[in-house]
Ligand SMILES: NC(=O)C1=CN([C@@H]2O[C@H](COP(=O)(O)OP(=O)(O)OC[C@H]3O[C@@H](n4cnc5c(N)ncnc54)[C@H](OP(=O)(O)O)[C@@H]3O)[C@@H](O)[C@H]2O)C=CC1
């Protein structure tokens with residue numbers, strides 16, 4: 135079998151088109167322009183690339199983009215003051231603080247200082263609790279993008295065995311909650327899991343969010359399974375002047391030989407993450423203004 139390649143880049147473009155349609159309607163019918171504020175502390179090059187690409191796409195769908203770049207040694211008090219200002223700014227409907235933060239800043243404290251209604255990452259404890267209890271919330275962008283691709287490829291996921299490899303608060307745990315919400319039987323695997331190959335072999339759906347280049351080989355994959363590769367790993371440059379190849383957490387070629395469907399890296403989960411961030415910003419804007427929220431853009 136050769137897997138169907140799930141084109142996250144193309145899917146993300148259709149999500150952005152929907153978002154752009156809702157943004158246009160908000161402007162025409164209500165005179166409201168959704169706004170997304172992104173806060174970047176420090177100069178991590180990968181984060182800068184992501185923030186730039188996100189800002190560009192925000193503007194392309196017709197929304198306002200507010201970028202706040204702070205020095206790496208910014209104090210916690212100064213960062214919290216900025217968040218307070220954004221919380222109280224009616225032109226800002228979504229706030230994203232790029233993670234990871236420099237070591238001297240308490241990530242939990244910073245994230246939980248964001249107004250939950252503007253927390254378009256879905257990382258605030260209030261949104262985590264709402265998601266975990268099946269209530270309306272802001273849903274984390276990466277897991278939401280993965281869920282959209284799975285549903286689009288397969289339809290109902292009810293009764294499927296899903297294995298999420300990785301238990302981070304930003305990917306693994308919320309991914310497991312979303313799959314449970316779609317009535318999968320969910321296993322969360324991590325670095326202490328015994329017999330990881332055996333666990334993954336039982337999965338109809340594999341979501342790999344580990345941060346280890348090409349860790350999952352094809353012989354762990356059940357024939358026909360859906361493989362969602364969240365990993366973004368830059369390999370060291372082999373050639374002079376080369377940037378280094380970008381690979382996922384799955385060994386693509388061997389997994390694609392056995393899987394029924396697979397997301398590539400790049401061009402899979404990454405573009406969907408940004409599209410879902412834009413979708414969450416429109417949703418937040420609609421909710422803030424007491425307007426009907428867009429359908430098909432939330433979990
Ligand atoms: N495409 C996108 O939009 C995004 C991509 N990413 C990428 O996804 C990957 C995961 O990110 P993130 O969740 O933040 O990573 P974290 O480092 O926060 O979490 C990694 C998880 O993988 C587990 N793990 C590590 N080594 C192993 C192993 N050998 N076997 C099994 N489990 C293991 C860890 O287990 P333990 O808890 O026991 O330590 C941990 O739970 C990264 O490559 C990141 O770049 C992240 C966010 C968005």
Ligand SMILES: Nc1nc(=O)c2c([nH]1)NC[C@@H]1CN(c3ccc(C(=O)N[C@@H](CCC(=O)O)C(=O)O)cc3)C=[N+]21
Pocket residue numbers: 183184230231232233234255275276366380399400401402403404405407408
């Ligand atoms: N508060 C917060 N929210 C996040 O959502 C968040 C974050 N912090 N910190 C970092 C991670 C990582 N992340 C990515 C998003 C898109 C791509 C993406 O678009 N990748 C392209 C390739 C990009 C390239 O070439 O480097 C692709 O996969 O095709 C990658 C990674 C969001 N994150």
Ligand SMILES: [Mg+2]
Pocket residue numbers: 302
């Ligand atoms: Mg992390």
